[in-house]
Amino acid sequence: MAQFLLKTRLALELPKISAALERAENTLPQEVRPVCHHILASQGKRLRPFLAILFARLLGQKKDDIYDLSVSLEMLHAATLLHDDVLDNASQRRGKPSAHTIYPVTTTILSGDALLAAGNALVARFGNPDLSAAYSRATMATCAGEIAELSSQYSVDNTLDHYIAIITGKTAKLIGAACEMGAIYAHASNDERRASVRFGEAVGIAFQLVDDALDFAKEEETGKPAGGDLKEGKLTLPIRYYRDSLTENDRADFDAQFTQGKLSDALCQKSIESIRANGWDTKTRAYADTYLAQAIEALMTLPDREERGLLRDVTHFVRDRKKWGHHAL
Amino acid sequence: MAQFLLKTRLALELPKISAALERAENTLPQEVRPVCHHILASQGKRLRPFLAILFARLLGQKKDDIYDLSVSLEMLHAATLLHDDVLDNASQRRGKPSAHTIYPVTTTILSGDALLAAGNALVARFGNPDLSAAYSRATMATCAGEIAELSSQYSVDNTLDHYIAIITGKTAKLIGAACEMGAIYAHASNDERRASVRFGEAVGIAFQLVDDALDFAKEEETGKPAGGDLKEGKLTLPIRYYRDSLTENDRADFDAQFTQGKLSDALCQKSIESIRANGWDTKTRAYADTYLAQAIEALMTLPDREERGLLRDVTHFVRDRKKWGHHAL
Numbered sequence: 175m176a177q178f179l180l181k182t183r184l185a186l187e188l189p190k191i192s193a194a195l196e197r198a199e200n201t202l203p204q205e206v207r208p209v210c211h212h213i214l215a216s217q218g219k220r221l222r223p224f225l226a227i228l229f230a231r232l233l234g235q236k237k238d239d240i241y242d243l244s245v246s247l248e249m250l251h252a253a254t255l256l257h258d259d260v261l262d263n264a265s266q267r268r269g270k271p272s273a274h275t276i277y278p279v280t281t282t283i284l285s286g287d288a289l290l291a292a293g294n295a296l297v298a299r300f301g302n303p304d305l306s307a308a309y310s311r312a313t314m315a316t317c318a319g320e321i322a323e324l325s326s327q328y329s330v331d332n333t334l335d336h337y338i339a340i341i342t343g344k345t346a347k348l349i350g351a352a353c354e355m356g357a358i359y360a361h362a363s364n365d366e367r368r369a370s371v372r373f374g375e376a377v378g379i380a381f382q383l384v385d386d387a388l389d390f391a392k393e394e395e396t397g398k399p400a401g402g403d404l405k406e407g408k409l410t411l412p413i414r415y416y417r418d419s420l421t422e423n424d425r426a427d428f429d430a431q432f433t434q435g436k437l438s439d440a441l442c443q444k445s446i447e448s449i450r451a452n453g454w455d456t457k458t459r460a461y462a463d464t465y466l467a468q469a470i471e472a473l474m475t476l477p478d479r480e481e482r483g484l485l486r487d488v489t490h491f492v493r494d495r496k497k498w499g500h501h502a503l
Numbered sequence: 504m505a506q507f508l509l510k511t512r513l514a515l516e517l518p519k520i521s522a523a524l525e526r527a528e529n530t531l532p533q534e535v536r537p538v539c540h541h542i543l544a545s546q547g548k549r550l551r552p553f554l555a556i557l558f559a560r561l562l563g564q565k566k567d568d569i570y571d572l573s574v575s576l577e578m579l580h581a582a583t584l585l586h587d588d589v590l591d592n593a594s595q596r597r598g599k600p601s602a603h604t605i606y607p608v609t610t611t612i613l614s615g616d617a618l619l620a621a622g623n624a625l626v627a628r629f630g631n632p633d634l635s636a637a638y639s640r641a642t643m644a645t646c647a648g649e650i651a652e653l654s655s656q657y658s659v660d661n662t663l664d665h666y667i668a669i670i671t672g673k674t675a676k677l678i679g680a681a682c683e684m685g686a687i688y689a690h691a692s693n694d695e696r697r698a699s700v701r702f703g704e705a706v707g708i709a710f711q712l713v714d715d716a717l718d719f720a721k722e723e724e725t726g727k728p729a730g731g732d733l734k735e736g737k738l739t740l741p742i743r744y745y746r747d748s749l750t751e752n753d754r755a756d757f758d759a760q761f762t763q764g765k766l767s768d769a770l771c772q773k774s775i776e777s778i779r780a781n782g783w784d785t786k787t788r789a790y791a792d793t794y795l796a797q798a799i800e801a802l803m804t805l806p807d808r809e810e811r812g813l814l815r816d817v818t819h820f821v822r823d824r825k826k827w828g829h830h831a832l
Contacts (some may be wrong), residue, residue, distance in 0.1 A: 203647030203672075205654070257616065261609040280590040280653055283612065284646045287586065287619065291642030294623050298635030303627050306635050310624030317617040318532030324609055325534065 180487040184224060191223045191248075194241035198249060202292050209277050209285035213252045216270050222247035222352040225488070229356025229370050232481035243300055243359055246309060247352045249293035254316055254348075256286035261324075269397070297355075304358045312351035319343020328407035328435050334414065338379065346378025369472040373485065376469035381492050383462035386410035387455040388495065390446055395496060401446045407435050411461060415454035416445060459493070466493055509816040513553060520552045520577075523570035527578060531621050538606045538614035542581045545599050551576035551681040554817070558685025558699050561810035572629055572688055575638060576681045578622035583645055583677075585615035590653075626684075633687045641680035648672020657736035657764050663743065667708065675707025698801040702814065705798035710821050712791035715739035716784040717824065719775055724825060730775045736764050740790060744783035745774060788822070795822055 223244035259272040274282040353374030466489045552573035588601040603611040682703030686696045
């Protein structure tokens with residue numbers, strides 16, 4: 175039932191988000207539009223715009239240019255995806271070829287830059303420096319998170335706190351900014367604004383942790399081979415739990431292969447099976463739940479309007495997500 | 504004498520620009536600071552911040568946080584250089600190794616993103632949406648200009664107007680934005696603001712045209728081998744004049760090699776000598792002068808203060824520039 179209400183509301187908002195996105199695309203320089211359209215059209219459920227809209231409404235703002243404001247978040251997200259896919263040399267994005275496999279790499283990078291700039295221009299149009307500041311901070315945090323992730327790749331020497339800091343930067347700060355910008359747009363109080371950020375960042379961390387767990391779900395369920403993070407040398411939470419469970423000898427063997435980025439197929443398969451058998455993925459989801467509980471705690475300090483119930487449903491959606499894909503929503 | 508006054512003023516402003524740049528660097532995420540410092544420290548005479556400062560003062564604004572605002576332009580400029588050098592796979596930048604030859608390419612791209620974001624955040628801090636809008640427009644125009652340049656590389660099928668449009672985007676729009684942001688900061692009238700943009704864009708176009716002429720100066724004078732643009736397939740103005748002067752047969756031969764990006768050393772040398780002997784580089788400088796005349800015309804509508812004389816001297820500096828290097832100032 176709850177998910178039905180959430181899906182109904184999303185279905186109502188999506189056409190307005192799409193229309194705003196089309197208006198925004200038309201502000202882009204002609205040269206970058208094909209690449210930008212490619213990435214923007216391949217997106218999922220517009221989580222970030224949707225959250226900004228829900229927070230604006232929850233905090234009492236009824237104006238309709240929230241749709242234009244909200245798509246600035248999708249543009250920033252799309253810009254990071256364009257650059258990410260180049261950096262990771264990823265060939266696919268949500269089942270479609272990555273932009274840089276169709277367009278020149280140079281055009282792809284510059285299109286990401288133009289999307290960032292157009293997103294900033296869009297936010298600047300609202301004439302509220304707090305919005306521009308929140309947007310720029312989110313961009314910086316996302317870059318910093320990605321760089322931190324790259325520098326801890328193929329390493330087993332970082333703490334869980336460090337890992338949480340990385341995913342906070344690369345995923346949660348932007349989701350936090352989506353909620354915060356909705357609150358700023360609604361002229362919310364400082365307390366409400368802080369609660370909105372807390373909700374968004376906690377949801378973002380949980381979202382990424384669930385993603386990390388889903389990397390070990392069956393390929394039939396997710397459409398993606400299991401264990402990608404093992405091969406990519408990312409010490410995500412389920413992999414961390416697994417590694418901690420190994421005997422000293424097995425761990426030395428695992429570390430040797432993991433840090434070289436040369437995990438044998440046999441060890442990869444053994445690791446996946448152990449993670450499933452011991453429930454390290456389930457334990458990761460339980461850890462994500464602690465963040466979702468924090469998100470709900472922050473949410474409950476906000477007004478008791480329809481959107482509060484929907485935002486609670488968003489946390490359930492994040493918790494129960496079955497399909498792999500960091501960017502599915 | 505005139506150049507002496509300009510140099511004296513620049514020498515007075517540079518330490519304040521450097522201090523502001525250091526403050527700005529400290530707002531960057533820790534992870535990107537080494538790359539950002541590498542590119543920011545290798546810069547030249549800070550033309551863009553200097554122009555913003557001169558316009559703010561010319562239009563009557565005495566406040567000192569102009570220094571902080573002005574360095575946002577250097578950050579945007581540095582971000583484009585980081586991405587450019589990756590795109591061009593350039594190994595050097597102003598006699599020093601390019602960032603991406605020292606740091607990983609991924610970190611270099613993300614550092615460019617962080618610089619863009621930090622520049623935006625810095626501008627947003629001023630709480631004036633007109634500043635943010637001008638800054639974002641300049642970023643978009645620069646990206647679009649670079650993409651347009653890439654797509655007309657190794658082609659002889661574009662008009663002079665198209666070429667001017669390309670260099671307006673990739674070079675002149677940002678210089679125009681520097682002047683405009685100084686004017687906005689000074690709460691200038693709309694007429695003054697428009698004149699500031701006109702000055703900056705005309706100077707920017709002339710700056711790039713002189714650069715294109717300098718590509719054919721002697722290596723002893725510029726520290727760089729002549730004719731780089733020939734090999735890179737850029738139909739700059741001196742090359743265009745030269746090509747137009749060829750007989751039909753010679754032009755067919757030139758086109759065949761130029762559009763393949765495989766200009767023989769012999770033809771390259773012959774082209775360079777012809778451009779020098781026929782003065783196509785000098786004719787390019789004369790064409791640049793027409794833009795500098797437009798710049799001075801716009802400037803003369805602005806108040807008769809000390810800075811107006813200095814800005815006129817800037818046009819002379821651009822005209823008489825001897826050293827190669829798009830980014831020398």
